[in-house]
Amino acid sequence: MQKPQYDLCCEVLRRLRAQRVLPYLVLTGSWCLLLYRQYFERDELFSSLRTRDMDFLVPIPLTLRDKINLPELFKDLGFLTEYKGTAGYMQLIHPEVMLEFLVPQRGRETDRPFDLPQLGLNAQRLRYMDIALMKPIKLMFEDVPIRVPHPACFALHKLLVAPRRKEAFKQARDIEIAVELLNLLFDRNDQPVLKEILNRFPASWRKTALKVLSGAGQETLHDRLAELGP
Amino acid sequence: MAIREVLEEELENSLRMEQRYSEELSRLPQGSLVQKRIKGHAYYYLVLRDEAGQVKLIYKGKVEPEEIARYKEIKQQRAQYRNLRAKVRGQIRFLKRALNAKAAV
Numbered sequence: 001m002q003k004p005q006y007d008l009c010c011e012v013l014r015r016l017r018a019q020r021v022l023p024y025l026v027l028t029g030s031w032c033l034l035l036y037r038q039y040f041e042r043d044e045l046f047s048s049l050r051t052r053d054m055d056f057l058v059p060i061p062l063t064l065r066d067k068i069n070l071p072e073l074f075k076d077l078g079f080l081t082e083y084k085g086t087a088g089y090m091q092l093i094h095p096e097v098m099l100e101f102l103v104p105q106r107g108r109e110t111d112r113p114f115d116l117p118q119l120g121l122n123a124q125r126l127r128y129m130d131i132a133l134m135k136p137i138k139l140m141f142e143d144v145p146i147r148v149p150h151p152a153c154f155a156l157h158k159l160l161v162a163p164r165r166k167e168a169f170k171q172a173r174d175i176e177i178a179v180e181l182l183n184l185l186f187d188r189n190d191q192p193v194l195k196e197i198l199n200r201f202p203a204s205w206r207k208t209a210l211k212v213l214s215g216a217g218q219e220t221l222h223d224r225l226a227e228l229g230p
Numbered sequence: 231m232a233i234r235e236v237l238e239e240e241l242e243n244s245l246r247m248e249q250r251y252s253e254e255l256s257r258l259p260q261g262s263l264v265q266k267r268i269k270g271h272a273y274y275y276l277v278l279r280d281e282a283g284q285v286k287l288i289y290k291g292k293v294e295p296e297e298i299a300r301y302k303e304i305k306q307q308r309a310q311y312r313n314l315r316a317k318v319r320g321q322i323r324f325l326k327r328a329l330n331a332k333a334a335v
Contacts, residue, residue: 051236052243078314080250093247095317169232 005096006142009054011077012099013144019068021119022146026136028102028129029055032148033177035139039151040184055100057132057149062118069120074099081121087111089124104129127164128205131157134197152193155181156201159209175216182221195228234329241325244318251315258308263293263301274298
């Protein structure tokens with residue numbers, strides 16, 4: 001990662017921590033992979049290209065007591081508020097990093113952003129994001145402890161969202177990451193965690209995850225994962 | 231990973247970003263406040279460029295400290311946004327070059 005980008009990310013996290021917002025958030029998306037190097041204790045992992053989006057998952061209902069206006073909090077760093085797409089999801093943009101906020105999509109599918117008045121912004125609703133909240137773990141981003149989804153949750157979530165992707169390259173990337181993470185988890189004998197997560201899945205989710213693996217020609221991984229299911 | 235698609239997505243983001251910084255810059259009040267001392271008294275002028283690029287001085291007289299601070303803040307913000315826009319423009323050039331080079335391979 002480039003130094004200015006890394007420094008800016010650290011500053012963003014430090015400010016969120018100082019405002020006591022960080023413990024409520026879960027870092028998701030490709031930046032988690034960087035932190036998973038700590039979990040797997042291997043620095044060479046996940047060195048592939050990363051986009052600038054830094055996604056924060058907000059558990060709902062958000063029980064934050066004090067209101068904090070995040071666009072104002074980051075304004076002096078040069079962040080601007082941008083409304084993305086026709087639905088108008090808010091994004092805080094900067095040449096080094098783009099901050100996005102997500103909430104789990106529950107119930108009927110809708111494009112409407114989810115208002116988060118406690119944070120002074122809105123968030124994009126995404127399906128299956130509850131998985132990322134099932135078993136968060138704490139890892140260090142420089143000197144800042146931050147919650148990220150357990151790699152097992154991250155991998156299984158990727159398998160579920162892959163078929164929903166419109167762009168073929170994103171679908172391929174989701175599967176590639178899921179496969180890499182699952183292999184690492186099996187190597188580390190993390191089957192109990194995978195089993196625990198899979199057991200909390202509805203049958204249709206387990207079926208989709210396995211279908212994606214066999215569709216990608218990952219038969220061995222498919223069989224190993226199928227063995228863990230109920 | 232499909233590098234080309236990622237670069238294209240990043241280029242799209244950078245173009246959007248450049249537009250937003252330009253919009254934000256055009257929204258900031260124009261000009262900087264400069265102080266002139268005449269017979270021991272401080273008077274202020276607003277210095278700005280007109281549409282033809284000519285420097286213009288607009289007499290403001292005596293100005294409240296709050297307004298001086300406001301203009302100082304605007305000046306800093308303008309410099310920051312210009313700097314960040316220049317950075318984005320650099321990224322756009324780099325991404326376009328990279329995409330053209332990839333297309334040529």
